[in-house]
Amino acid sequence: PALHRQRHQFVIDFVKRNKPRKVVDLGCAECTLLGKLRWFQREIDLLVGVDIDGTKVKKKMHALAPMATDYLQPSYEQLCIELYQGSVTQRDARLRGFDLVTSIELIEHLTLDDVECFSEVVFGYMNPVDVIISTPNSEFNPFLPGLSGFRHSDHKFEWTRAEFKTWAQTVCLKFGYEVEFTGVGAAPPGQQESVGFCSQIGVFHRLEGNMLRCDNAEDVFAYTLLYSINY
Numbered sequence: 048p049a050l051h052r053q054r055h056q057f058v059i060d061f062v063k064r065n066k067p068r069k070v071v072d073l074g075c076a077e078c079t080l081l082g083k084l085r086w087f088q089r090e091i092d093l094l095v096g097v098d099i100d101g102t103k104v105k106k107k108m109h110a111l112a113p114m115a116t117d118y119l120q121p122s123y124e125q126l127c128i129e130l131y132q133g134s135v136t137q138r139d140a141r142l143r144g145f146d147l148v149t150s151i152e153l154i155e156h157l158t159l160d161d162v163e164c165f166s167e168v169v170f171g172y173m174n175p176v177d178v179i180i181s182t183p184n185s186e187f188n189p190f191l192p193g194l195s196g197f198r199h200s201d202h203k204f205e206w207t208r209a210e211f212k213t214w215a216q217t218v219c220l221k222f223g224y225e226v227e228f229t230g231v232g233a234a235p236p237g238q239q240e241s242v243g244f245c246s247q248i249g250v251f252h253r254l255e256g257n258m259l260r261c262d263n264a265e266d267v268f269a270y271t272l273l274y275s276i277n278y
């Protein structure tokens with residue numbers, strides 16, 4: 048299967064295993080992953096998407112609406128879907144208290160200064176139970192035919208496994224998380240160890256006792272609500 052499908056399947060498998068109730072996809076683009084996740088409506092009760100590009104989000108968001116058949120099989124569970132236009136470098140109080148935050152092929156579109164803001168916002172402020180982050184593994188680039196430079200002209204960087212690890216471990220120390228590394232898109236036979244996966248993935252888990260206290264957190268609403276629907 049295509050690599051973007053494999054990345055989304057990775058998230059779906061995680062959701063099946065861990066059953067998060069509140070999930071937000073950062074950099075949701077045309078809501079493809081959200082469209083797949085909504086089928087878990089018996090387990091998920093709040094599904095949120097955020098992207099800086101509101102036009103992209105609006106393109107297919109109406110496809111997230113329930114179909115007639117959803118009403119024919121009434122379930123006691125409720126699913127709420129919300130889509131926002133906003134930047135992951137900014138805080139928004141509506142994104143706190145989630146079980147899972149996903150960021151698939153997003154961070155490489157940020158400048159390194161903005162990656163710092165992203166870390167602070169996602170781990171320090173949103174402070175979810177789990178975070179899944181995927182980004183290109185630059186060590187794999189020599190295997191991509193016809194590629195010179197970055198995989199996409201909008202990428203600000205592409206990290207080696209060591210660079211991703213350094214960033215991830217710094218984040219863990221600072222905000223009280225642990226991380227495991229994996230990926231999707233296998234290297235040619237015999238070269239998996241030396242090259243790694245095409246897309247590298249960090250799965251972060253909040254350590255016990257590291258839940259931030261909300262008491263005097265001030266409520267900021269920086270994002271614009273584009274769409275909201277209740278099943």
Ligand code: SAM
Nearest residue numbers: 074075076098099100133134135151152153156
């Ligand atoms: N996550 C999707 C997927 O897996 O197919 C789309 C990935 S796309 C390569 C990167 C997305 O991140 C784009 O839709 C872009 O608009 C969004 N993006 C870039 N910078 C952002 C920011 N600062 N805040 C929120 N979204 C951003």
